[in-house]
Amino acid sequence: MTIFSKIVAGEIPAYKVAETIDYLAFLDINPLAEGHVLVIPKKEVDYLFDLDDELYTGLQIFAKIIATAIKKAIPCKRVGVAVIGLEVPHAHIHLIPLNRMSDINF
Numbered sequence: 001m002t003i004f005s006k007i008v009a010g011e012i013p014a015y016k017v018a019e020t021i022d023y024l025a026f027l028d029i030n031p032l033a034e035g036h037v038l039v040i041p042k043k044e045v046d047y048l049f050d051l052d053d054e055l056y057t058g059l060q061i062f063a064k065i066i067a068t069a070i071k072k073a074i075p076c077k078r079v080g081v082a083v084i085g086l087e088v089p090h091a092h093i094h095l096i097p098l099n100r101m102s103d104i105n106f
């Protein structure tokens with residue numbers, strides 16, 4: 001079970017931003033900028049592009065809704081979108097409010 005599945009199951013805490021039957025958005029525990037959100041499918045799939053087309057498309061639509069809400073809530077030039085997946089083997093999209101590239105410190 002991935003750490004993100006444990007968050008979905010409520011076994012470890014996270015600050016949840018939004019939730020549907022299939023998807024969850026929550027704050028990153030180690031944010032690259034204030035308001036850094038992760039959006040995930042609840043189904044445990046390793047890599048984003050391993051998702052079937054239906055779940056993948058739904059996740060992108062969910063991410064778009066969350067990014068729009070972040071943009072309203074946090075003053076920023078752009079909500080950056082990133083797919084990394086080096087640490088947690090559970091498909092996810094990073095949404096990071098940004099004003100300039102120096103806001104993020106990879």
Ligand code: 5GP
Pocket residue numbers: 003012014015026027028029030031038083084085086087088089
């Ligand atoms: P990636 O897999 O895309 O390289 O990075 C995984 C992201 O998940 C990191 O930004 C990291 O801070 C975040 N993360 C890892 N473990 C937890 C956790 O237990 N809770 C939350 N909220 N975020 C986590």
